[in-house]
Amino acid sequence: MTPKRNLDSILRGIREINQRLNNDRYITASTGALTRNWLPNLDNIIQLFAQVEYSFHLTQILTGHGYHRQYLHRFxxxxxxxxxxxxxxxQDILHLLKDCPRFIRQRVQHMAICQYLKVKPFEISDLLKRESTIKLFIELSFLRRDNPPDAVTDASELSGNILIKFSEQ
Ligand SMILES: [Zn+2]
Known part of the structure; x- marks a missing residue:
């Protein structure tokens, strides 16, 4: 990645997070707390977006706004x-990342690699020490469009309040 693209990626990531938080601040003050919990300071945010591209999947983790039921139920x-x-x-982001048995295979793989590389599996500031682990964290499969937790398949359906039910697993 060139320095110019790198800076663009950082700024875009910061802008996206800011926008999402501002949009939903009136709904819950806890949203900002989740983001601060993942990224306690500006250095963490800059470092994160210097290493990975902004994506909807990443902001789901950072902001708690996504396809999980806690968020969908609110609306x-x-x-x-x-x-x-x-x-x-x-079913919130932390449940899906840390506890839900549906994603145990991906979680165990992520935790094993983190243990091998001596980084904490659910602390972004620590994951950033190893580029492979932060990418694996973001790629945990429940956040992929082709495998949502259980309900909607893409953001346009979410915004249109159209719910497509998948068969229970
Ligand atoms: Zn669960």
Whole structure:
């Protein structure tokens, strides 16, 4: 990546996060807290977008706005905020990343590589020390368009409030 593109990527990432947070600040103050939890300071944000391209998948993790039921339920797109794996578990980003048994194979692989490379598997500032681990973290398969947690298939459907139900797994 050239220095110019690198800077563009950093600025685009910061702008996207800012925009999403401003748009939804009135809905919940906890949204900003999640982003600050992942990226406590500006150096972390700059370093992140210097290493990886901005993507919708990444902002799902950073902002908590995405295809998981906690978010969809807030906008009455999903009937419940609970995950299929446990009637008491709220399906939020952290549940999908750290606890949900549906994604255990990808999680175990990610954690094993992180352990081998001596980085903390769910701390972005630590993952940034190894480019391969931050990319693997973002690529955890539940965030891919072809494998959403359970409900919608793309952002245009989300914005149009059209819900396509997938068969329960
Ligand atoms: Zn689950």
């Amino acid at each position: 009455k797109i999903a009937e419940t905020d609970k995950c299929n794996c446990d009637p008491n578990a709220v």
